Amino acid sequence: MSYTQDTLRTSAGTGSLTARLTARVCAGRYDDQLSSGFTGKPGSPLAIHATRLESDRERHCIARTLSRFLTDAHEGRVWITPRVPVHAANIRAAEATIHEVIERLLAPRPVDARGVARLRRLLSDGAGPLYLSGVGDLEGRLRAAAAAL
Secondary structure, three states, rough: OOOOOOOOOOOOOOOOOOHHHHHHHHHHHHHHHOOOOOOOOOOOHHHHHHHHHHOOHHHHHHHHHHHHHHHHHHHHHOOOOOOEEEEEHHHHOOOOHHHHHHHHOOOOOOOHHHHHHHHHHHHHOOOOOOOOOOOOHHHHHHHHHHOOO
């Protein structure tokens, strides 16, 4: 059997193998685009990435990560993990909002890729308000992401 462009598409019609690989490799760039409100044509790497962000698997992964941030902030394990140290004071101050975001991610209602992309950007920004050496308004960024969800 020969593998043509059509046979490399998934059963959901989410795009070619090349588009799916590009969506994975360039995820950070697509997070930036989605969080700014861009959308992609069906089958494009951007559209494939958006679909992945809206999946239960991605939502649960982000919820677990946010929960881990809360645990680290309360247990004071800032220096005994290989992870980047968290900004415990910022996280504790935004705890109620973090819980709201986690609940929204775990709710059975669909989410918008724009909000998930904003959360991913927040989590990956080592100079952002989640991390010890970072700066910025954690509460504001979380509220913006929650509103976009």
